[in-house]
Amino acid sequence: MKRVAVFGLALTGAAAARALVARGIDVVLSDDEIVDEHRYLARELGCTIVPIITQSEVVAFLDGVDVLIPAPGVPPLHRVIVEALACGVSVRSEIDIAYEWEQQRSGGPRPILGVTGTDGKTTTTMIAAALLRGGGRTVGEVGNTDLPFMAAIDQPFDAFVVECSSFRLQFTDAFRCDASVWLNLAPDHLDWHGSLGNYTGAKRRLWAYSGTGDVVIAPVNNKVILESARATPARCVTFGLESGDYTVSSKSLVSPHGVICSVDELWRALPHDITNSLAAAALVIESGLSGVGDVAAPLHSFESAHHRIELVGHFDGSAWYDDSKATSPHAALTAIRSFEHVVLIAGGRNKNLDLRQMATEPQRMVGVVAIGDDADAIRRAFEGVCVVQDATSMEEAVALAHSMAINGASVLLSPGCTSYDWYNNYNERGDDFQDNVRKYFSRTELSS
Numbered sequence: 001m002k003r004v005a006v007f008g009l010a011l012t013g014a015a016a017a018r019a020l021v022a023r024g025i026d027v028v029l030s031d032d033e034i035v036d037e038h039r040y041l042a043r044e045l046g047c048t049i050v051p052i053i054t055q056s057e058v059v060a061f062l063d064g065v066d067v068l069i070p071a072p073g074v075p076p077l078h079r080v081i082v083e084a085l086a087c088g089v090s091v092r093s094e095i096d097i098a099y100e101w102e103q104q105r106s107g108g109p110r111p112i113l114g115v116t117g118t119d120g121k122t123t124t125t126m127i128a129a130a131l132l133r134g135g136g137r138t139v140g141e142v143g144n145t146d147l148p149f150m151a152a153i154d155q156p157f158d159a160f161v162v163e164c165s166s167f168r169l170q171f172t173d174a175f176r177c178d179a180s181v182w183l184n185l186a187p188d189h190l191d192w193h194g195s196l197g198n199y200t201g202a203k204r205r206l207w208a209y210s211g212t213g214d215v216v217i218a219p220v221n222n223k224v225i226l227e228s229a230r231a232t233p234a235r236c237v238t239f240g241l242e243s244g245d246y247t248v249s250s251k252s253l254v255s256p257h258g259v260i261c262s263v264d265e266l267w268r269a270l271p272h273d274i275t276n277s278l279a280a281a282a283l284v285i286e287s288g289l290s291g292v293g294d295v296a297a298p299l300h301s302f303e304s305a306h307h308r309i310e311l312v313g314h315f316d317g318s319a320w321y322d323d324s325k326a327t328s329p330h331a332a333l334t335a336i337r338s339f340e341h342v343v344l345i346a347g348g349r350n351k352n353l354d355l356r357q358m359a360t361e362p363q364r365m366v367g368v369v370a371i372g373d374d375a376d377a378i379r380r381a382f383e384g385v386c387v388v389q390d391a392t393s394m395e396e397a398v399a400l401a402h403s404m405a406i407n408g409a410s411v412l413l414s415p416g417c418t419s420y421d422w423y424n425n426y427n428e429r430g431d432d433f434q435d436n437v438r439k440y441f442s443r444t445e446l447s448s
Contacts, residue, residue, distance in 0.1 A: 001066050003025070003028065003066055004025055005030070006020070006030075006071075007030050007071065008031055009037075009041060012072055013071045014041055015148040015151040016094045017041065017045055019154075021047065027045065027047045028047060028065065029041070029047050029048070029050070055079070059083065062087055062089055067091075068089050068091045068092070069093065069094060072093070075192045075193075090173070091171045092172070093167075093168045095149045096173055096175045098148075098153050099176070100174055105153075111158075112177045113283050113287060113289075114179075114180030115181055116164040116181075116182050119272070119330060120183045120276045121163050122308075123308060124181065124276045125143075127276060127280035127302055128283045129161045131290055131298050131299070132159055132161070132290060133298070135284075135294045137159055138156065138159075139157060140157040142161070142163070144165040145163050159289060161283075167202075169202045169203060170202040170205070172208070175209065176209040177210075178215070180215075181239075181280075181282065182206060182228070183219065184219060184222065186329075187353050188351065189351060190353060200224065210233060215235050216234045217229075217236075217238070217283060217286065218236060218237075218238055219240055219275070220244035221240050221243075235286075239275065240278075246260075247278065253266070253277060255282070257292040258293075260295055261300065265296065265300045267300060267301065267304070307324040309321050309412075310322045310430070312433075312437050312438070315437070315441040316441070318409060318410055319410045320437050321412045322430045323413055324413055324427070324429045327351070327415065328353060329355050329357035329416045330357060333358055333361070335412060335414040336365075339364060341409040342365065343367045343401045343405045344365065345368075345398075345413045347377075348371065348373065348419050348420070348421055349373045349374060349418045349419075350374040350418075351418060355374075355377050355416060358381055358382070367388070367401075368387070369388075369397045370382075370390050371390075374421075378417075387404065394429075397433075398436045
């Protein structure tokens, strides 16, 4: 690579630019909207920054470029990507470049584990990293995390666990993992990919370059993923709650190499917690990085990230949970299935997905509070299933949920939609929910 264009200058784009410049590569920068922060970055790195308001500016941005690295959120039909492909410019993601650099590392490449799926990627990545750390290894949790892979390559890690979003996998030409898992598949990001087929195709690229020495790990009950795994030359390992190479038997998580731990010893034992833990255990054990006896202790002590069915507290006889990270109907449905009786707070901005998935467990639903830009769509999805009330703020949503939470029903924020109407991200949404819950019940206690 002699000249690389980096488009999209948030966390990943800025990290890519810094890593490229550090290797003496000529870099040109751009973004849909260039702000002072981007100009500061360009001055810091000595890079040219090009606005792309007109088509001629797009052409100028790509002039003489060998490779375009788009930020993960830049869709395939964005005019910069379309123009790059039309001009014969290679379009690659940051995990692809980082993988290539790692293969050229003096002393040889370090182990790379990969995780993809519609839901559970972050948690499974975190569990796998925790299992490796429990064995004394230093681990980089990279990719779709706060640490881009390109920024981690020069750090003294023993191994990498790469969280592979469909956005990052879309533009890979070489990326492969020693062991990798595809957790699940449901419609998501169709506004970005255009169709479920395109989305599935992007996920399938996790295994596009797998070799005979690699391990691919698939859920035993998903035909599409399992067939994709078995179509590779790699060794295929399965997992599942009721069957698979890694499964649950006699109230214990078991593997082909012996018992991993009892369900009672697990950090948390909701159904998806168990499958995520099985998948992570398979990753580290089948890659040869951990032994079956090494994972029980870290599986017991693991702590999940915020806003993933996170207990906020018990108030007035009900448990309140923050699952703001659930930005798709499939993710919300997974959370709903964790409760016998639940009041759901859902809504936000839909990603062109079928929200009716969330209403397929009517026996669990006590009521729904609809929020955000697509509150009407939430209302339609639950029509005839349970009572639905609209809230115009998170404060109102908490009050309405409390009024509906009778007989000890749990209250769950699991929106099934993005946060990009009231908030900048799901973290802000979850924090606001938790703040409002605590403030509401503090006021309630004071007035009683």
